[in-house]
Amino acid sequence: MTPSIFEELEIAVIEGDSEQCEELAKKSLDQKIPPLDAITNGLAKGVKSVGDKFSKGEVFLVELIMAGDAMKAGMSVLLPEIKASKAEMKTLGKVMLGTVDGDIHSIGKDIVATLLEAEGFEVINIGEDVSSEIFVEKVKEHSPDILGLSSLLTATMPAQKEVIEMLDKAGLKDKVKVIIGGAPTTNEWADEIGADGWAGDAVSAVELVKQLVGGN
């Protein structure tokens, strides 16, 4: 039995083969397969399986990132068609991530972003050394379900608090759930500053986000 186009898409993602994903996505359009199906039953399945394996320590970060890239390559072909047909793209939710003012540590935050994407969230990564004002502005602009603040330095942890206070002042605190992370942060710190959650690694960050979004 030859594999279905869905299986082929799934495999291409698992193998992290961006070119193959693009080609298969085009092929699926030629075959008049609804693009949403190609995503849900093909690309997303692949990336989910790699994400699950990463959580169990069975695949390497590099494979996870390449699977994510392959999925995006396929999406770039399919998304315009979805938009054109006015069908609704459903993701698990929208997560915005950034490292706070004065802090340039990026690696941990980026890993959290990659894993969330693999799990089917839309992720907006706004970078490092992001001022509290910009966080508020970007929340206004994109209305994410979750905002994740990363801080690796003792000296920049107060900025996590500041962002939450500023969101509160701007009347946005109820509209977005704020989670925090980074090596020196803790659950207690999260409670103290009124964050909605804390996670100590990327795998638990995904669980946390799922829990918070599910509880909506």
Added chain:
Amino acid sequence: MFNLLGRNEISDIHVASMEVLEQVGVMIQHDEALRILGDAGAVVDDKTKVVKIPEHLLQEALQKAPGRHLMASRDPKHNFVIGDGASYYTNAFGAHYTLDLETGERRLSTVKDLEEFTLLADFYPTVDYIKPHILPQDVSKSIWEQEMALAMFRNAEKHLSLVALTPQGWRDVIKMSMIAAGGEEEFIKNPSFIDTGFNNVPPLKYTPEIIDMILECAKYKIPFDISTGALASASSPVTLAGTIVQGIVENHAIVVLTQLVGPGTPIMWGSCATILDQRYGTAAYGSPENGLIHAAFAQMARFYGIPYYGAAGVIDSKIPDHQAVYENTINVLVATLAGADVVHDAVYGIVEAGVTASYELFGISNEICGAVKRIAKGMRVTKETLAADLIAAVGHEKNYLNTPEALKYTKKHLLEEQWQPVLTERASRPEWEKRGSKDMFQRAKEQVKEILSSHEVEPLDKDVEAAMRKIIDKRAKGK
């Protein structure tokens, strides 16, 4: 004693590094620094802030950068020369949490912890100079570096390496150090009374604050280490050789800039690079690859005639356990045998790679480092130590415990030949049981408490301390 790279490999690494330095360049987000480099003949792109540095500029800078330099201390008996062939050790840097000595509970670090770890570092013979072991959480961030500096000056007579986190804080710390050194004039004559350290942002980038503080060091010729923070497979190539090439370029950019601004400023050319564990996405410092990275950098630094500073004893384990001890041991040993001039993070006393301090582990690591320093000291081979005459005199019937000549000989050479451990249990089993059958952790805990209650340092002169305090108060009031 341990040469990882062959001559051809050294030369290949150098050639690849020069290619990257000249053709890829380094991003330096500081306009004044770019102007200085540009005026000297580097190719600067003002838009991208990338500077490409020709090899001849580097060679000129290396000519000016000292191959060795004195590190001065409050008590001159602790002075030493970095680059004299020995490996000098520091304690660990920067714990946000501390495992409480009484309860074992993980709690926020305090100024008292910083004072105690500094006092212990002053006592432990393996610590040659002292880093801020603790980042205290009970002090306002506006006077953080300043309070830390004062706490350290009050509790040590050894050379201090003070923390530079913000340009404003660092300028205050320099002012305070001038007071401690006996005035501005004294300090300017001998700026190696203190030192500090900086990291880059790999790949190939420097932030404005770091460059600002580096320029401040160059202005006074304050020694500092510049250490690449590359994580192989995340912020540098997965290949160790590729990571070495990138790190060399990152460090060299600062050698060039510094020697243009402050010719002769002592630089320790360093690395806190390691690998990223691809299964968890975490930085793996206690890894064997970390040791190899230090070994290669140490050789390359020697090739460039500049002292090497490697952060080599870092522990990933979350508690002071067996993993902690093996991680500390392997990389301190490798870096030392590879001839690192400074083994930073050697006497570690922290778990979770820089996050949580452990008093007991500090004691244990002092013991480990003592053993490694003994290995580094090597074996004395002279006519006297070969002892052929003595072997003949003792012959076949007697031994070295019942021959007066042999006893005299043993007494004479014992301390040179045999390292005397303090925490290591080598007594007989009955003896060990008699002393309470304690494991090393318990023994370390007792030792730490004993040192804290007995070790004293010469207090700071009252006026000196008051003048330093005044700088802190002024900053606290926001002036």
